[in-house]
Amino acid sequence: MENIFFDTSYTSLSQMLIKVFAFLLVSGLLLFVIYFTLTKLLFRKNKHRKEINLRLVLLWTIFAYFILFNVYIFILISKNGIDSLHWTSAKFYLGIIAQLTIYIGLLAYFFINRHSLTKIINEKSIN
Amino acid sequence: MATPTIIIGIGTSGLYTLENAQRFYYETYKTNKPKNVEFIYIETNESNRPVGTPIGNDITRVYISLDNMAEMIAELKTSCNNPSWLPDSRVVLTAGLGAGGIRSCGRLAMWGRNQRGDNFGNVINAITNAYAKVMHVNNNDTNLAAQPTVFVTGSLTGGTGAGVFIDMGYLVRHIIQNIKEIYGLFLLPNEPKVIRGFEVMYGNAYGAIKDLEFYNKIENNYKEMWPNGFTKDLEVPPYELVQFISQDYQDGAPAINTLSGLYKMAGLYLFLNIAGIYEKRRERLVDAAGNSLIGKYGTFGLSAIQFPKDQIQEFVSSQLSIELLHRLTDSGEYYLNGQKRSISRASIKQNMAVAFDGILESAFATLNTVEARDLLVLIDKDATRINKGEIKGSPVEFIISMFTSTGNDNYHALVNNNIKSALNVFVDSIYQQVDTALQSTENLYYSKYVLEDIVESIGRTLNYWKSIGLSSQSQNWDNELRKLAIGCTNNTYKSVFEHDAVLKDRLNTIFELMKMHLSIRVLIDICKHVKEGKIKLEGSTHELPKLAFFDDLIKKLNTLIGKTDELENGSISFTRRLNDIRGDINDTTLPILRVYPSNSFSKECERAKETYTQRSGGNVRSITEVIQQQNILNYFKQKQNNKFNEEIYLDFLKAFRLKVDTLNCIEDFNITAYIRNSTEESIRTARKATSPFLKVNRVFTPSPYLPRFVVGDDANEITDVLSAFRNQNYNDFPDTIDGKKELTDLKNIIVFYDEKGNYIPLTDLSYINLMKDAHENVPSGLADENITSERWKNNRSAYTTN
Numbered sequence: 001m002e003n004i005f006f007d008t009s010y011t012s013l014s015q016m017l018i019k020v021f022a023f024l025l026v027s028g029l030l031l032f033v034i035y036f037t038l039t040k041l042l043f044r045k046n047k048h049r050k051e052i053n054l055r056l057v058l059l060w061t062i063f064a065y066f067i068l069f070n071v072y073i074f075i076l077i078s079k080n081g082i083d084s085l086h087w088t089s090a091k092f093y094l095g096i097i098a099q100l101t102i103y104i105g106l107l108a109y110f111f112i113n114r115h116s117l118t119k120i121i122n123e124k125s126i127n
Numbered sequence: 128m129a130t131p132t133i134i135i136g137i138g139t140s141g142l143y144t145l146e147n148a149q150r151f152y153y154e155t156y157k158t159n160k161p162k163n164v165e166f167i168y169i170e171t172n173e174s175n176r177p178v179g180t181p182i183g184n185d186i187t188r189v190y191i192s193l194d195n196m197a198e199m200i201a202e203l204k205t206s207c208n209n210p211s212w213l214p215d216s217r218v219v220l221t222a223g224l225g226a227g228g229i230r231s232c233g234r235l236a237m238w239g240r241n242q243r244g245d246n247f248g249n250v251i252n253a254i255t256n257a258y259a260k261v262m263h264v265n266n267n268d269t270n271l272a273a274q275p276t277v278f279v280t281g282s283l284t285g286g287t288g289a290g291v292f293i294d295m296g297y298l299v300r301h302i303i304q305n306i307k308e309i310y311g312l313f314l315l316p317n318e319p320k321v322i323r324g325f326e327v328m329y330g331n332a333y334g335a336i337k338d339l340e341f342y343n344k345i346e347n348n349y350k351e352m353w354p355n356g357f358t359k360d361l362e363v364p365p366y367e368l369v370q371f372i373s374q375d376y377q378d379g380a381p382a383i384n385t386l387s388g389l390y391k392m393a394g395l396y397l398f399l400n401i402a403g404i405y406e407k408r409r410e411r412l413v414d415a416a417g418n419s420l421i422g423k424y425g426t427f428g429l430s431a432i433q434f435p436k437d438q439i440q441e442f443v444s445s446q447l448s449i450e451l452l453h454r455l456t457d458s459g460e461y462y463l464n465g466q467k468r469s470i471s472r473a474s475i476k477q478n479m480a481v482a483f484d485g486i487l488e489s490a491f492a493t494l495n496t497v498e499a500r501d502l503l504v505l506i507d508k509d510a511t512r513i514n515k516g517e518i519k520g521s522p523v524e525f526i527i528s529m530f531t532s533t534g535n536d537n538y539h540a541l542v543n544n545n546i547k548s549a550l551n552v553f554v555d556s557i558y559q560q561v562d563t564a565l566q567s568t569e570n571l572y573y574s575k576y577v578l579e580d581i582v583e584s585i586g587r588t589l590n591y592w593k594s595i596g597l598s599s600q601s602q603n604w605d606n607e608l609r610k611l612a613i614g615c616t617n618n619t620y621k622s623v624f625e626h627d628a629v630l631k632d633r634l635n636t637i638f639e640l641m642k643m644h645l646s647i648r649v650l651i652d653i654c655k656h657v658k659e660g661k662i663k664l665e666g667s668t669h670e671l672p673k674l675a676f677f678d679d680l681i682k683k684l685n686t687l688i689g690k691t692d693e694l695e696n697g698s699i700s701f702t703r704r705l706n707d708i709r710g711d712i713n714d715t716t717l718p719i720l721r722v723y724p725s726n727s728f729s730k731e732c733e734r735a736k737e738t739y740t741q742r743s744g745g746n747v748r749s750i751t752e753v754i755q756q757q758n759i760l761n762y763f764k765q766k767q768n769n770k771f772n773e774e775i776y777l778d779f780l781k782a783f784r785l786k787v788d789t790l791n792c793i794e795d796f797n798i799t800a801y802i803r804n805s806t807e808e809s810i811r812t813a814r815k816a817t818s819p820f821l822k823v824n825r826v827f828t829p830s831p832y833l834p835r836f837v838v839g840d841d842a843n844e845i846t847d848v849l850s851a852f853r854n855q856n857y858n859d860f861p862d863t864i865d866g867k868k869e870l871t872d873l874k875n876i877i878v879f880y881d882e883k884g885n886y887i888p889l890t891d892l893s894y895i896n897l898m899k900d901a902h903e904n905v906p907s908g909l910a911d912e913n914i915t916s917e918r919w920k921n922n923r924s925a926y927t928t929n
Binding site (some may be wrong): 015017032036039049050054 | 638
């Protein structure tokens with residue numbers, strides 16, 4: 001298990017796919033837990049529409065998870081040592097493709113959600 | 128002995144004379160008339176109304192309508208045995224306003240009856256009531272005379288006065304049986320420099336004098352069958368004594384420059400009579416009649432030395448009224464808590480946008496409850512039922528059925544039936560905003576901008592609603608509703624157990640959108656009402672104000688201060704009144720010498736205004752000085768009628784006059800002291816009274832039997848005045864008991880009075896031949912070919928006296 005989350009070397013394609021799937025699963029699970037918790041804690045007395053509040057909570061959730069993920073990245077680097085980061089090696093990128101997917105995916109998810117929230121509260125919308 | 132007195136004014140001149148008499152009385156006694164006196168005014172011109180003093184008006188108006196003259200003639204022909212004086216039905220069609228200068232039309236007005244009322248009956252009732260009032264005013268007063276004295280006044284140049292004055296005399300004799308003291312005071316035109324263009328005036332006056340002379344002869348009887356059924360065959364003349372006055376002195380020199388000056392002198396004469404000189408005159412006149420020194424016709428001369436306290440008061444009050452009107456109609460600045468500020472349109476717009484949001488919120492909140500049912504609670508319950516699956520059919524269809532315009536008992540129907548309550552909130556709140564703005568700023572432009580900017584906010588709101596796809600159309604709403612209902616069932620947030628809250632929220636949003644859809648029509652109507660005035664919208668207590676109301680109000684108030692481009696001839700205005708007062712004060716032909724402590728009218732006015740500013744607590748005028756705590760908007764709304772300008776003018780003037788008076792801004796002035804210091808000038812004024820206001824060829828020899836005296840507030844001071852005159856060898860006014868009349872309340876004026884009689888106007892009036900010519904011959908070159916010589920003469924005649 002530790003190999004999946006803290007090993008940055010590339011061994012095989014199947015291993016890499018398992019690793020990506022595991023990261024997506026854990027991230028999804030953590031995001032849901034954080035989101036669920038925050039929906040019960042944030043904006044309870046806010047007079048905005050409920051749906052807008054929930055979408056705002058989702059953005060906060062992504063942000064919170066992003067912080068946690070960065071902490072994880074820090075631990076990953078410190079555990080493997082700075083010398084293990086071979087920025088010029090293609091194999092290195094194959095080894096950290098799961099982390100990269102989550103990192104980029106989180107950013108993309110955040111901005112997509114932000115855009116849809118902006119659309120909802122846009123004055124031309126009646127939703 | 129208090130003499131019960133009725134003074135009857137006929138026509139517009141009669142009204143002006145009565146107004147002056149009332150005014151002089153108010154200036155002296157601070158009431159409009161004593162209790163033993165009644166003023167009646169009879170008029171054919173509907174638009175003329177008496178102008179009161181600061182404490183109101185005590186002239187009773189009797190309007191004798193000339194509507195449907197042809198029908199009135201037809202009725203009189205049958206009910207009065209076809210009197211020969213009746214005007215030709217074709218002539219009356221050209222009479223125009225009032226009696227149109229046609230004497231028989233004036234007479235017809237008094238005799239006739241139409242849908243507006245029974246004129247003859249109304250006149251009789253008015254005189255009967257006045258008679259009852261003056262005789263019963265003080266039943267315990269043993270000093271009250273048994274018979275009243277009646278004065279009839281008016282001019283003989285128009286149709287009304289010259290038409291009814293003889294009937295009026297006999298009518299008074301009919302109502303007050305055995306009356307002896309009935310007098311006429313009639314105004315004649317002065318000697319004409321050019322008669323062309325004034326033939327009607329002179330012709331009417333000649334006809335009237337001729338008719339009067341006819342009935343004054345004992346061999347001629349007044350034979351008429353009146354519309355009230357009485358047949359009269361009277362030997363007595365209509366009046367015991369008729370006094371004629373004009374703008375001329377006896378030698379033809381101009382005595383009084385303006386017609387208003389003549390009304391003033393006639394008013395002063397009547398005022399002096401009711402104030403107390405009548406008893407003194409009567410003593411003399413009885414003796415004069417016994418010695419054949421007076422006859423049936425009289426005239427008089429009158430002059431005075433006066434500190435014009437009343438004119439100063441009116442001038443200052445007019446200036447103060449103008450200042451207040453400027454404040455109300457200032458388009459650039461307003462006062463708030465005594466501070467002058469610029470009207471910032473941007474700031475008003477911003478405030479009104481916020482205010483309208485609040486109004487909208489309140490209006491929508493009223494739609495949440497229908498018949499004590501809270502619709503929001505019901506919607507929440509419905510949301511829970513949908514999520515629990517306790518509904519029939521699909522959630523989308525259920526949601527549509529809740530809000531569709533086609534439902535009869537759904538939320539749409541409930542709110543739609545309750546939309547009037549939202550309208551009430553809109554109207555009442557907008558009214559409140561405008562009203563508060565007007566009450567606090569007393570500026571009509573500011574209040575208008577408030578209304579205009581609220582409407583602009585409504586417009587912006589409607590545009591926004593339109594941009595999000597809302598409209599007042601039901602079909603459009605139902606289409607939008609379907610999209611919203613589908614949206615409600617997507618992404619329900621059930622995973623985080625927020626599906627109930629989200630659905631409730633979404634249904635509430637649809638409910639709010641439905642309120643907007645239903646309010647669009649209401650808001651459009653409000654805009655139409657305010658901007659175009661096409662429809663009338665009322666809230667629970669007030670009608671919504673309109674922009675046109677403010678525009679109209681500002682325009683009318685601007686007219687009152689002369690701030691208008693339009694030429695509104697004859698319309699009442701403070702600037703015009705200021706000019707009139709200045710004209711009156713500077714009129715050197717009026718036999719009244721105006722004197723001042725500071726030797727200047729302007730300085731007296733400035734001083735009075737300064738005193739007012741100090742004593743009233745500031746130099747910013749407020750409408751509370753006029754209407755006290757009354758609501759400004761209500762006040763102006765109540766005044767929105769045909770007589771707006773007149774009523775506002777009078778309200779403002781009366782209020783400020785009363786305050787100037789109460790705050791004692793103008794002190795009395797001792798006239799006797801002035802006379803002692805300026806005796807020569809005073810003698811010149813006194814001498815003017817010895818020439819009557821009528822150009823007659825006869826020489827009037829002074830007689831001790833005829834009234835000639837000086838009137839003042841203190842007999843000793845009059846003696847001082849006469850003594851000062853004697854020292855300058857001026858002895859026209861004797862220092863005897865008969866030569867003095869003390870009226871203790873008559874402050875700020877000394878009057879010189881001299882009465883003449885024993886002449887026949889038909890022969891002695893120096894320009895009687897010109898008048899006769901105007902009466903008998905149609906003027907050459909008249910454009911109207913209908914006026915034949917016979918018709919002209921008929922129009923100048925009203926009694927069968929040939």
